[in-house]
Amino acid sequence: MNLLPKSHKEFGETEYWNRFFKQRGKSNFEWYGEYLELAELLHKYIKPPDDILIVGCGNSSLSASLWDVGIKKITNIDISSVVIKQMNTINVGRQGMQYLQMDATQMTFDDEKFSVVLDKGTLDALMTDDSPETLTTVHKYWSEVIRVLRQGGRFICISLLQQHILEAIVPHFVAQNFILRINRCHEAELKNSENSRDGTALPVFMVVATKFRMMPKKILEVSMSMDIGVIQRMETEKELIEAIRCAQKAAMVVSGLHRMTIGDTEVSLDLHSPGDERPRYTIYVLDQKGPFGNGKYASFIVPQGRESEWLFFTPAGRRKLLGSVSFNRLAIVTMHRGHVYKSWDDVKDELSASVQNLAPADLKPDDIIPYLSLGAELGTRELIHQGSSDCSGDFIVEDVAGDCGKILRRLIFLSNQFVIQSEAQVKIVKKGKKKIKTIDKRYLSCQHHLFMTIGIQMCEKFATSKEKPMKVLLIGLGGGG
Numbered sequence: 001m002n003l004l005p006k007s008h009k010e011f012g013e014t015e016y017w018n019r020f021f022k023q024r025g026k027s028n029f030e031w032y033g034e035y036l037e038l039a040e041l042l043h044k045y046i047k048p049p050d051d052i053l054i055v056g057c058g059n060s061s062l063s064a065s066l067w068d069v070g071i072k073k074i075t076n077i078d079i080s081s082v083v084i085k086q087m088n089t090i091n092v093g094r095q096g097m098q099y100l101q102m103d104a105t106q107m108t109f110d111d112e113k114f115s116v117v118l119d120k121g122t123l124d125a126l127m128t129d130d131s132p133e134t135l136t137t138v139h140k141y142w143s144e145v146i147r148v149l150r151q152g153g154r155f156i157c158i159s160l161l162q163q164h165i166l167e168a169i170v171p172h173f174v175a176q177n178f179i180l181r182i183n184r185c186h187e188a189e190l191k192n193s194e195n196s197r198d199g200t201a202l203p204v205f206m207v208v209a210t211k212f213r214m215m216p217k218k219i220l221e222v223s224m225s226m227d228i229g230v231i232q233r234m235e236t237e238k239e240l241i242e243a244i245r246c247a248q249k250a251a252m253v254v255s256g257l258h259r260m261t262i263g264d265t266e267v268s269l270d271l272h273s274p275g276d277e278r279p280r281y282t283i284y285v286l287d288q289k290g291p292f293g294n295g296k297y298a299s300f301i302v303p304q305g306r307e308s309e310w311l312f313f314t315p316a317g318r319r320k321l322l323g324s325v326s327f328n329r330l331a332i333v334t335m336h337r338g339h340v341y342k343s344w345d346d347v348k349d350e351l352s353a354s355v356q357n358l359a360p361a362d363l364k365p366d367d368i369i370p371y372l373s374l375g376a377e378l379g380t381r382e383l384i385h386q387g388s389s390d391c392s393g394d395f396i397v398e399d400v401a402g403d404c405g406k407i408l409r410r411l412i413f414l415s416n417q418f419v420i421q422s423e424a425q426v427k428i429v430k431k432g433k434k435k436i437k438t439i440d441k442r443y444l445s446c447q448h449h450l451f452m453t454i455g456i457q458m459c460e461k462f463a464t465s466k467e468k469p470m471k472v473l474l475i476g477l478g479g480g481g
């Protein structure tokens with residue numbers, strides 16, 4: 001049964017959709033998710049008193065589901081007379097719900113008739129490319145949406161937000177003084193991945209554009225978290241677009257990791273807070289052959305200040321760590337300096353969606369992903385000094401917690417943050433009634449410092465003069481000490 005168009009242009013043709021719905025008969029076709037997966041987000045922006053227009057309704061059961069939970073004032077339009085006839089027959093008992101054959105680019109409704117205009121996949125069907133012809137059609141559609149929407153009303157658009165769509169919809173509605181918020185539909189993605197052949201799914205987004213006459217300042221927001229209450233403010237359209245593009249790029253990596261094993265290499269990706277160019281976390285994903293008794297997948301959180309150590313900084317070290325934990329896949333997470341991490345639980349909650357997305361395909365939905373570390377603490381990182389060198393650029397000196405309660409003071413050049421330039425051990429001593437930090441001069445940070453010390457002592461034995469102290473020039477100490 002040929003249910004897909006031969007070319008993208010057929011998506012905009014009435015004849016194609018009439019043929020499509022005749023072939024499907026009474027079988028529902030749901031773009032990007034069903035009501036149950038979208039309900040939590042939808043009911044955040046749709047309330048029972050709302051007067052709702054659903055554009056390009058097709059034979060989706062979404063409007064029927066909304067009506068059944070108490071949202072009664074729903075008007076559905078579609079370009080296909082075939083599907084309108086079908087849906088009027090199916091929903092004859094749902095009073096107050098209308099199905100009308102109408103072109104969304106040429107609506108016949110009065111101005112400001114609706115408080116909500118809902119689009120689930122219609123924009124994606126219309127905007128198959130960014131050609132001048134397509135853009136003309138889409139701008140007609142958006143103009144009609146804005147015209148029929150009341151002040152304070154919401155245009156809700158569920159879309160994959162392909163690049164050409166994303167780069168068109170954001171500036172268009174911002175220029176029309178709309179408040180713009182883009183939510184990621186995690187539950188819909190999860191359901192789509194369960195139904196797909198290879199267990200993967202493209203990220204689905206819900207754009208919520210709220211109509212106002214004039215705004216003193218642009219309001220641009222994004223919600224990428226599985227917790228729909230977590231919303232972050234963007235300053236510019238560029239930042240908002242970049243936040244969505246980053247989520248989409250990460251989804252491509254996730255899709256690849258879900259379908260196949262990595263082998264002897266590793267995959268890494270940075271996680272940013274929206275609007276912040278600095279990485280907040282870096283995740284390294286490694287695989288090894290099993291099976292193992294512990295399970296298929298785990299995450300290891302590196303305590304703050306320990307990310308520069310060989311075991312976590314180098315590919316060989318991370319491979320050794322993987323071998324020691326006996327899991328098929330390990331996601332090693334490092335935390336970057338310059339950020340605040342409140343607690344172990346907060347970090348786990350913040351990482352949960354990303355870690356879950358990196359799981360192998362054979363991980364069962366009810367399998368618990370263990371979080372491993374060197375202890376139950378996030379580690380500490382105290383800034384002691386920061387400055388700039390004409391030779392090496394910006395640098396910092398920081399104290400970090402090491403093994404067995406040790407405090408290590410490290411010099412880090414910010415041009416290469418994962419390399420420890422120099423390291424000393426700090427000890428706490430009493431000075432009167434106070435405790436102060438001082439450098440433990442007995443501590444040698446590297447093994448080669450021990451041999452250098454022995455070498456200098458040997459030189460003293462061969463000194464030609466016992467009366468004059470021997471002068472020693474030490475070049476390229478490396479690692480401090």
